[in-house]
Amino acid sequence: MSLLAIDGLTKRFGEVDVLREVTLDIREGEFLVLVGPSGCGKSTLLRIVAGLEQPTAGRMLFNGGDIVNQTPRERNFSLIFQNYALFPHMTVRNNILFGMKIRGEPASGFPQRLAKVADLLQLQPLLDRKPSQLSGGQRQRVAMARAIIREPALFLMDEPLSNLDARLRGEVRDGIMALHEKLKISTVYVTHDQIEAMTMADRIAVLHQGRLQQIGTPESLYRRPANLFVAGFIGTPAMNILKLPWGDGKAWLAGRPIDGPAGYAARDYGETEVYFGIRPEHLAEDRQNGFLHGRVVRRELHGAEYLIALNTPAGVIQYRRENRGAIPAPGQEISLSFSPLDCYLFSVVNQHTLLGEQ
Numbered sequence: 136m137s138l139l140a141i142d143g144l145t146k147r148f149g150e151v152d153v154l155r156e157v158t159l160d161i162r163e164g165e166f167l168v169l170v171g172p173s174g175c176g177k178s179t180l181l182r183i184v185a186g187l188e189q190p191t192a193g194r195m196l197f198n199g200g201d202i203v204n205q206t207p208r209e210r211n212f213s214l215i216f217q218n219y220a221l222f223p224h225m226t227v228r229n230n231i232l233f234g235m236k237i238r239g240e241p242a243s244g245f246p247q248r249l250a251k252v253a254d255l256l257q258l259q260p261l262l263d264r265k266p267s268q269l270s271g272g273q274r275q276r277v278a279m280a281r282a283i284i285r286e287p288a289l290f291l292m293d294e295p296l297s298n299l300d301a302r303l304r305g306e307v308r309d310g311i312m313a314l315h316e317k318l319k320i321s322t323v324y325v326t327h328d329q330i331e332a333m334t335m336a337d338r339i340a341v342l343h344q345g346r347l348q349q350i351g352t353p354e355s356l357y358r359r360p361a362n363l364f365v366a367g368f369i370g371t372p373a374m375n376i377l378k379l380p381w382g383d384g385k386a387w388l389a390g391r392p393i394d395g396p397a398g399y400a401a402r403d404y405g406e407t408e409v410y411f412g413i414r415p416e417h418l419a420e421d422r423q424n425g426f427l428h429g430r431v432v433r434r435e436l437h438g439a440e441y442l443i444a445l446n447t448p449a450g451v452i453q454y455r456r457e458n459r460g461a462i463p464a465p466g467q468e469i470s471l472s473f474s475p476l477d478c479y480l481f482s483v484v485n486q487h488t489l490l491g492e493q
């Protein structure tokens with residue numbers, strides 16, 4: 136069921152359309168991740184949902200009611216930023232209770248609600264400390280406690296992990312996921328990091344240049360990217376993209392026809408070129424049947440795996456291989472093969488996928 140429906144949202148700053156007719160819905164209890172490169176409009180969208188910014192056009196319905204003209208307070212959404220500014224002179228307890236106090240909520244309810252969130256976030260032993268006496272992860276937990284004690288109707292998080300070091304990031308991310316599992320408060324989580332998006336999201340919405348590119352489960356975005364941008368953005372290392380000749384309803388690579396996955400068809404495409412995509416994990420060294428030949432130009436050790444770049448007549452291609460046996464060295468000739476099931480084709484005109492179910 137849709138909890139928040141965003142419909143045709145546009146935001147213009149001066150001459151620039153930062154958001155262009157964004158339409159998406161947030162479902163009851165879901166963890167939706169908004170992802171995209173720096174400057175694509177993620178924070179602006181989140182700020183509009185929070186009520187800190189007015190849209191230029193478009194509607195937002197929460198539980199069916201229009202909220203565009205509501206103040207942030209009327210919306211009762213909780214916003215967590217990357218700088219989760221705690222008050223340094225206040226104890227953890229008072230930091231958590233501060234918002235409820237200034238809203239004039241009855242103090243009789245405080246102890247019970249405080250105990251509940253402190254238990255949930257394992258803050259009981261820390262309640263009398265000041266922020267300076269906490270680790271980065273503990274401070275982030277206090278910020279979470281402050282945000283959830285008011286029982287928000289929607290959680291909005293803007294890159295809450297970005298100021299933390301790698302180890303702490305993992306810890307806080309696990310904490311956020313555990314909290315979401317327990318409370319199931321619908322959450323919109325903004326990040327530029329597609330790995331964070333893939334590991335945390337129920338669904339991912341990909342934004343680029345102010346436009347929604349695709350929304351779906353991490354699995355569906357990885358397997359069925361709607362366009363060239365999503366194909367290149369989701370997945371690490373990134374998908375190889377080559378511009379290939381197109382003829383007879385097929386892409387031509389190294390003199391061979393590549394006709395895409397069985398059951399899919401690229402139809403009515405009157406161009407002479409096409410974007411062809413294949414992920415590094417779907418290419419394999421194949422001495423016998425390999426037909427994509429090239430010379431190794433670079434190899435990177437990633438522990439259990441190597442990422443190897445080949446210079447082929449069609450362009451540079453990267454593939455992944457296990458760190459086992461003889462690893463191809465720079466200068467060596469290699470032949471690769473792949474399954475048509477793992478290929479992607481995109482229009483050179485509008486960059487949309489050309490693969491539709493037959």
Ligand SMILES: Nc1ncnc2c1ncn2[C@@H]1O[C@H](COP(=O)(O)OP(=O)(O)OP(=O)(O)O)[C@@H](O)[C@H]1O
Pocket residue numbers: 148149153171172173174175176177178179180327
């Ligand atoms: N108040 C403003 N006035 C003018 N332009 C703005 C304003 N706020 C944001 N922008 C512009 O809107 C665009 C989108 O900004 P936004 O902060 O939403 O992007 P973002 O995707 O969150 O980026 P980042 O990941 O770098 O935070 C940027 O080009 C930014 O310069």
